Amino acid sequence: MATDNQAPIDQPPLRSQSLLYGIVGQETRQVTRQVPADEPPQLPVNAELRSIGKPIRRLDAVQKVTGTAKYTFDVQLPGMLYARQVVCPWPHAKVISIDTSAAESYPGVRAVHVLETLLQTARLRDPEAEARNKYPTVRFAGQTVAAVAAETQRIADQAAKLVKVEYERLPHVSELVAAMDDEAPIVFPGPVEQPSTAGGGGAPEGLPQKGNVRGPNFGMPGMTPTGDIDQGLAEADVVVEAEYRTQVQTHVPMETHGIVADWRDDELTIYASTQHTHSVRDEAAEYFDLPKSKIRVISDFTGGGFGAKYGINNFGLLAIHLSQKAGAPVRMMLDRREEHVSAGNRPNSLQRVRIGAKQDGTLTAIDVISWGTGGIAGGAGIGFCYNALYPCPNMRTEQYDVFTNAGPCAAFRAPGQVQGIFSLEQAMDELADRLQLDPIMLRERIDTKPTDDMLARAHERKIAAERFGWDRRRPPNSDAGPVKRGMGMAQAQWVYVVSPPTTVEVRIADDGSVSVYNSAQDIGTGTRTVLAQVVAEEFGLDAENIGVYIGDTRFPWGPPSGGSRVTASVTAPARNAAYAAARDLAARLAPLFDDADPDDIFFAGGKVGVRGNEGAARPLKEAAKEAKFGEISKLAKRHDDYEGFVLSGETSISRHGLGGVQFAEVAVDVETGVVKVERVVAASDCGRPINPKLVESQVIGGIIQGVSYAIYEDRIMDATSGHQLNANVDQYRMVGSRETPEIEVLLIEQIGAQSSTDARGIAEASNVATSAAIANAFYNATGKRIRTLPMNPANVLAALSA
Template identity: 95%
Template sequence: MIVEAEYRTQVQTHVPMETHGIVADWQDDGLTIYASTQHTHSVRDEAAEYFDLPKSKIRVISDFTGGGFGAKYGINNFGLLAIHLSQKAGAPVRMMLDRREEHVSAGNRPNSLQRVRIGAKQDGTLTAIDVISWGSGGIAGGAGIGFCYNALYPCPNMRTEQYDVFTNAGPCAAFRAPGQVQGIFSLEQAMDELADRLQLDPLILRDRIDTKPTDDMLARAHERKVAAERFGWSRRRPPNADAGPIKRGIGMAQAQWVYVVSPPTTVEVRVADDGSVSVYNSTQDVGTGTRTVLAQVVAEEFGLNAEDIGVFIGDTRFPWGPPSGGSRVTASVTAPARNAAYAAARDLAARLAPLFDDADPDDIFFADGKVGVRGKEGAARPLKDAAKEAKFGEISKLAKRHDDYEGFAVPGELSISRHGLGGVQFAEVAVDVETGVVKVERIVAASDCGRPINPKLVESQVIGGIIQGVSYAIYEDRIMDAASGHQLNANVDQYKMVGSRETPAIEVLLMEQIGAQSSTDARGIAEASNVATSAAIANAFYNATGKRIRTLPMNPANVLATLSA
């Protein structure tokens, strides 16, 4: 059995709520940069290189970043220009990209043309996969389809070729699971078509072929079962079952991403002599709640509430922090934060022990804002009062993000764990075959997330990834003038994105996957939550209409062309 098809995906631009921007302030004693960035240290390091300054003379501050999705690494040309002008003027210089500039020059998810051939036995066992893809990242490389074909399903014969086609257009940039979104769109549709040709339920086919001996494979098997029951997969009907112009269908697709960590990450925890606790790291918050998870982890070691912890991030004067990319921040910062907090709490216990009749420091506990001795809980006293009486000045502890307990599969500054990330999404759509309008009505997503430090924040990440995936599948499309090379819809009016009325009902099922790899076992979720959405919607489109839509976006023009083919 051979399934063969051609798939096309479009260019998607990042469109963060806050455009790229920088304030450069060159003074005699050093350079201060305020940046909307996903990595304070990459901004500092590039500025040091271009202006021949020691890194110690450059300070980068990013209190909050209004989204980036992969495009806000480094200092960029406008940043270098702002620094140069500040040096000449002797005054701060601010540069912010306007919306058009953001569309055309700040990055994009490249397009793709993919030709896929998959061979399988009658029982569904894969025998060969052959994929060739072309994509344009404009003037930049990196327009591939990721590693999903090599990583998701085991196959004895595999060949993938990925080519960049250079054009006179803005450069691509990393964009929430680079390449995987395009690759999964074709792979999971091809698997769905294979199941249909073999007259198998798509879930049964995946149960047979999703057999790589990894944690993420085991997680996906559980996620398929749980999410299918919650979604109501048993009500799936044959394709094109509805009479009339509005046709409904359901579909599913799987996601795969790597679990990555930045081992240079270092966190400092301080305890002042009034009992107040603070935590320091130079990573930035791009809207994911990094401050909150750091506060939660540190507070737990001192028996305090998260709001009692001072959290100081987004400043290169603090210990080295990871970039906000690859779903790595929480996995990188929470373990050293907990380890530093533990060390500081034990040091504090030793200093407070004399106040409790020279109790053994190991018997000192912290809970509910108090400190006491185990077995004498009634004598516990407020931590702030005990700290003032002890007069110890300040305690400071540093901890680095160590290797995973099992070691990394690929070690380095960007270390890849032996444990992966997965997810399964089920989608329900309504297709108006007269107008070509596709409406995504409901999505159920099951995602493995390690140990969720803050389930509400994790759920929010998944919801955001799905919304972005719906927007990519149905609406977003960069329109270029072939003659001039200019983008014709470089705005937020003609560049259509999903809005509140187009957002489906979304249900998130968080699947804890405890791999016992660090002191928190936290993992990222952003990439994996965005990967499967467009493929799940495309498979639901087939179930609704009996036609395979292999071109994105699923706008009326592409839908009507598919239906009439």
């Protein structure tokens, strides 16, 4: 018998329920959870469901492959103008004057605006530390100064060149180690702060700052140093000590950043290539002093977003100003150079690591100090993997931001974790080698934190090792010829994030058609399809029969597409709203079946009927029309996890997490320094997979991006000019189809007994372990450690000759 318990004020009463928990097909058991009283019963395992868990095709697949999907670049409005930014060519400068008269008088130009508020940058703690100026100080080459709106893109491009800006050039520094020097040019003339945003970044307030170096930052809550590092290292039988370097990686989405701003009268409509419609709306409301109700943000399709597409950004700020001035819609799309230089990047890192262990593998001490540069922005840490993955009694992770005259960093698919796991999992591999333990065996001994993601990784290690053929792994440097092959593995860890404000509406029209509404945007991950599958399950319909309406702030509040949170946030309220709507519909249709008990009404295969008399089932559309109920609408909010959160707020973090294990096989040509990743096997968990095909697609995408990061991508800065030399898609090398390895994805179905769907995200975890697995395979192939990314020929040959 369920018993009611006290619940938070915004939550319904709770009741104790016995729920299934564990990995389906392996070990499951019943656990007791506190479940909101208005939630539906727990779903059966996927094999027993009709829609959820089935690998159906994306609902928008045809639109995308035929070119009918409308991205921000495709938006065409009557009278629309086209904008181009004016950017500074110098990496550090004071703006003396700006003359826009020539641009304003150029035929076809409708508006010019000079930027006086700069976004995407750290801000001085004391504004008086810098001489006052009406124009923001330029701190990187490519920083936005002004913008022009004109009747055609060509006119806007030409007119932007006519804006005359007088600068006073200042000393600059664009390289990490050089910026750490006490004599280095100063990027900010005093300590700075940068709060985190919807896209992450930032750092705790009040950290010490000396010159360009800010910190130490110990990371997330609960990550302060523990124990005694010196004692732990003294107790160790083996100490691994090494230095690791990772590079700056830019986001390079298929669709560059951009918006179309349409300010008519007192209302503003924004079409945005964004990862969060509400962050765009909220920033626009703040900077233009508009009520949120007067701003509508629409994002039908977004051509990729890996963490940098939040808010309005500087280009959006300008586009809105230009639209207001011109009284017409204005489109501002970044070109490829602007995208590389100013739209965001994954910071680099310099990490010094010491790890001590007993002969049996027990960890005695972990000591890490890291420096990284996010250019003129904070947030260049190495994540929380050292504190979260393996238990250790003596732990210290010091992380420092180093400011340089370069474009600002932004969140990028598992921010910090990718850099941190590259060093951590290589150090663990080296530790296993020193202890003469198989790398999997070492992890079996130390991966013991009592969480369900740890349990998942244990199973994943087993199934992935078997599928990969780990037993074929040979000693390091076993091949005699110039091409040497090797195998490596690494583990991933990411947080299970939820946005509790998420609200979903489900409507049933009087013809029996069902639709679902949420303002979350689909950045290519399949949000439309997942919502349709969850709602279809409650009505016995095919997902294709569900109308899905998303990407519009006039719909109920939706989560940002970041942190692997969308599926975890939207599916539970979608199911809850659909369940409530289905029960309401059942009550209205019961009189059509001889006043049957509404609890006996079922929906299946597009029909409605009464249990025990299935032969009398009728088409749902026919029954709905006869019932004449008008419309049914139900709203449901994302409740807290059944076991609560470890950190609560608009972004809440579960007590559980996400795991993953990857195995890689590489070929290394020791004469040319060319590394080829030939094969990757990834075992991944995301709770209950709503659509296995979409989950596999996410994992494959994460691995490809991880291979690209490990082998190819590298922002090249010229120290003399402060310019990025490869700000294009030609010289900025990325993985292509010929470099993509054979990839096999193994999914597990894990019931966590945390929500009405138990679905979680996968995007971050799929990207975290790749570079470390490749680096460990490199060691197995060559007998040499490569501790510097990317693994291009120069770095490979240097590692081989070390």
